[in-house]
Amino acid sequence: MKIAVLGTGSVGQTLAAKCADLGHHVVIGTRDPERLSDEFALFLDSHSAVKALNFSGAVSFGDLVINAVSGAHTLEALQLAGAENLSDKVLIDVANPLDFSKGMPPTLSVCNESSLAEEIQLAFPNVRVIKSLNTMTASLMVKPSLLDGDHQVFINGNSAAAKEVVQALLQEFGWKASNIVDLGDITASRGVEMYLPLWLRIYGAMGTALLNVRIVR
Amino acid sequence: MKIAVLGTGSVGQTLAAKCADLGHHVVIGTRDPERLSDEFALFLDSHSAVKALNFSGAVSFGDLVINAVSGAHTLEALQLAGAENLSDKVLIDVANPLDFSKGMPPTLSVCNESSLAEEIQLAFPNVRVIKSLNTMTASLMVKPSLLDGDHQVFINGNSAAAKEVVQALLQEFGWKASNIVDLGDITASRGVEMYLPLWLRIYGAMGTALLNVRIVR
Numbered sequence: 001m002k003i004a005v006l007g008t009g010s011v012g013q014t015l016a017a018k019c020a021d022l023g024h025h026v027v028i029g030t031r032d033p034e035r036l037s038d039e040f041a042l043f044l045d046s047h048s049a050v051k052a053l054n055f056s057g058a059v060s061f062g063d064l065v066i067n068a069v070s071g072a073h074t075l076e077a078l079q080l081a082g083a084e085n086l087s088d089k090v091l092i093d094v095a096n097p098l099d100f101s102k103g104m105p106p107t108l109s110v111c112n113e114s115s116l117a118e119e120i121q122l123a124f125p126n127v128r129v130i131k132s133l134n135t136m137t138a139s140l141m142v143k144p145s146l147l148d149g150d151h152q153v154f155i156n157g158n159s160a161a162a163k164e165v166v167q168a169l170l171q172e173f174g175w176k177a178s179n180i181v182d183l184g185d186i187t188a189s190r191g192v193e194m195y196l197p198l199w200l201r202i203y204g205a206m207g208t209a210l211l212n213v214r215i216v217r
Numbered sequence: 218m219k220i221a222v223l224g225t226g227s228v229g230q231t232l233a234a235k236c237a238d239l240g241h242h243v244v245i246g247t248r249d250p251e252r253l254s255d256e257f258a259l260f261l262d263s264h265s266a267v268k269a270l271n272f273s274g275a276v277s278f279g280d281l282v283i284n285a286v287s288g289a290h291t292l293e294a295l296q297l298a299g300a301e302n303l304s305d306k307v308l309i310d311v312a313n314p315l316d317f318s319k320g321m322p323p324t325l326s327v328c329n330e331s332s333l334a335e336e337i338q339l340a341f342p343n344v345r346v347i348k349s350l351n352t353m354t355a356s357l358m359v360k361p362s363l364l365d366g367d368h369q370v371f372i373n374g375n376s377a378a379a380k381e382v383v384q385a386l387l388q389e390f391g392w393k394a395s396n397i398v399d400l401g402d403i404t405a406s407r408g409v410e411m412y413l414p415l416w417l418r419i420y421g422a423m424g425t426a427l428l429n430v431r432i433v434r
Contacts, residue, residue, distance in 0.1 A: 005234060009296065023378045027288065067369060088400055098256040102330070105404075107329050107330055108324055108329055111326050111329055111411070112325055112328055112414075113319070113324055113331070126426075147433045148328075149433060151433045181419070182422060183415075183418040183419070183422050184418060184421065184422065185423070188418045190414050191414040191415035191416075191417065191418040191419075192418075194411040194412070194414050194415065195326070195411070195412055197329075197407050197408040197411050198400075198408035198409060198411065198412045199408075200403045200408065201373075201399070201400040201401060201408040202400070202408075202432060204400070204401065205398055205399060205400050205401065205433070208434055210434060211432055211433065211434040212432075212433050212434075213430040213431065213432060213433065214430065214432075214433050215419060215423070215428055215429075215430060215431075216364045216365065216366065216368045216428065216429050216430065216431050217364065217423055217425055217426040217427060217429075
């Protein structure tokens with residue numbers, strides 16, 4: 001599959017590297033591929049299968065788009081990518097609308113009556129947005145076996161066909177089908193995004209970001 | 218211990234009945250004990266150890282106060298209870314600030330930069346507020362063995378001494394000390410309250426409210 005990962009931070013790098021390892025054709029979208037951070041240039045140097053393009057070029061290349069841009073810059077990045085280039089594509093939104101401007105711990109820039117994923121869906125109605133993977137640290141997204149036993153990843157969005165695409169990719173990442181929990185339509189993104197403040201507190205209490213939840217019932 | 222449970226709904230009834238079963242002296246606080254719902258009158262009839270008083274009388278009686286009033290009516294109930302009666306007492310806030318006025322699923326009436334428990338603490342600075350138990354259905358609060366294996370209950374608040382009181386009561390309810398997770402000060406209430414939208418979605422996806430999370434790390 002041709003996959004465009006948007007965002008050059010640790011989440012974008014981790015997802016791009018894993019997708020390339022799986023044999024997918026991967027590009028990373030960034031604002032200006034002529035001006036890369038030293039750290040991202042090192043990443044590209046050690047991952048020769050992954051190329052950097054601008055947002056528009058990356059999204060034009062990809063059949064599947066993964067948004068790993070920070071929540072604060074997501075809508076701007078997608079505008080630069082271009083609505084026409086995004087049209088009809090499946091977009092996995094793994095970002096969280098964290099707002100660090102008011103100090104620590106961060107607040108959410110949107111919540112309660114909407115969510116980042118809903119804002120994306122509203123701004124780009126022809127994109128098939130699926131929210132997933134935002135409830136855990138990057139290394140765990142692509143290697144659930146880092147934790148023992150069962151633990152869950154959530155997905156939600158309006159397109160059943162898009163969910164199938166995402167579920168298949170999650171299984172390639174190592175997620176058991178039985179641990180992928182479908183929470184419903186795109187409005188369920190409020191739930192998984194508003195979980196972040198609790199995740200941050202648990203991280204603080206446990207002293208590790210390598211954690212997830214198992215639903216017991 | 219003398220315990221005042223505020224609120225006559227299923228959460229208040231469940232907590233009051235369990236505390237009475239444990240041998241505590243329990244009253245339930247309500248707006249007007251002369252005007253009870255048929256359902257609550259039946260509860261009192263079958264739980265002779267539990268008496269109903271008005272909010273002020275209940276809080277005056279209790280050494281420990283449990284707030285199980287709905288989030289929308291919590292602050293009003295506590296005003297009726299009286300700041301002088303609440304002063305210095307430990308108050309366990311199990312309520313959630315759910316707002317059903319905009320349809321289903323409910324939104325939160327306060328979140329992100331504050332929380333219901335923080336609003337209580339701000340309005341009653343001499344009360345030692347501990348948030349706990351709001352992340353699960355009532356039957357599970359007082360009987361964690363309804364689910365197999367380990368799963369967690371969170372506590373947070375500003376008073377270390379009050380936390381010890383609450384941890385002891387949680388252990389009387391059946392919670393293993395190792396499954397009581399201290400998330401820090403009262404501001405962590407944002408985390409556990411903002412988890413509710415996700416809890417509601419998981420409830421919807423699983424078809425049962427008898428669920429909780431186990432933290433895997």
